[in-house]
Amino acid sequence: MKKLFLTLLMLAIIPSVFADVMITEVMFNPDGADEGHEWIEIHNYADTSVDITGWKFYENNGNHNIKLKQGTLILGPYDTAIIADNADKFLEDYSGYKGNVYDTSFGSLSNSGEYIAIKDSFGNTIDYAAYPTVNVPSGFSVEIIDPDSNSILPQGWKQGDKIGGSPGQTVFVQPESEDSSGSSGNTSVPEFTAVSGTLIILTSIGLMIRKRNLN
Numbered sequence: 001m002k003k004l005f006l007t008l009l010m011l012a013i014i015p016s017v018f019a020d021v022m023i024t025e026v027m028f029n030p031d032g033a034d035e036g037h038e039w040i041e042i043h044n045y046a047d048t049s050v051d052i053t054g055w056k057f058y059e060n061n062g063n064h065n066i067k068l069k070q071g072t073l074i075l076g077p078y079d080t081a082i083i084a085d086n087a088d089k090f091l092e093d094y095s096g097y098k099g100n101v102y103d104t105s106f107g108s109l110s111n112s113g114e115y116i117a118i119k120d121s122f123g124n125t126i127d128y129a130a131y132p133t134v135n136v137p138s139g140f141s142v143e144i145i146d147p148d149s150n151s152i153l154p155q156g157w158k159q160g161d162k163i164g165g166s167p168g169q170t171v172f173v174q175p176e177s178e179d180s181s182g183s184s185g186n187t188s189v190p191e192f193t194a195v196s197g198t199l200i201i202l203t204s205i206g207l208m209i210r211k212r213n214l215n
């Protein structure tokens with residue numbers, strides 16, 4: 001618990017950076033049995049392809065290999081993929097699903113929240129998230145509100161609209177126009193100030209206290 005708290009604290013004081021590939025949805029508590037039926041959704045917000053080969057899904061202090069089940073490991077621009085605990089069960093649960101599906105084996109996503117991440121083949125963290133679970137009924141996922149929201153904080157997430165979640169559908173962002181390069185007017189990296197840093201740390205502490213009380 002102390003380790004998780006320190007990790008969150010360290011991450012919270014790092015300014016949120018817009019990642020190309022983001023964790024956009026987490027199905028941590030599916031309807032019925034959780035085991036084998038959990039998944040996360042990732043989305044490539046870049047206008048170029050990203051090769052997922054060798055990437056890992058980090059959960060519960062462990063890195064889990066990602067293997068191709070369906071589609072491609074070359075994630076195209078604005079393309080989405082599902083990382084499933086059990087890709088076969090995912091394709092049974094969502095029969096007819098045509099998008100990219102990657103298989104891994106993470107066991108179980110905590111129903112009271114945890115720190116998760118995706119890492120590239122060099123071990124660099126590409127995106128991290130601490131998804132909220134309070135008042136999210138069984139069967140519903142949580143989704144990011146928009147790609148600029150800080151997904152390490154509960155404020156960056158919302159409960160999905162329907163049971164079963166929305167695998168393959170995520171917040172669409174209009175690609176930036178060509179002439180925006182070099183412009184400082186519309187940067188995606190939020191400014192980091194002492195005030196917002198303090199606020200983030202206090203929110204994280206609040207989160208941990210709330211979680212501790214739930215345990």
Ligand SMILES: [Ca+2]
Nearest residue numbers: 028034109111
């Ligand atoms: Ca679970």
Ligand SMILES: [Ca+2]
Nearest residue numbers: 025166167169
């Ligand atoms: Ca979705």
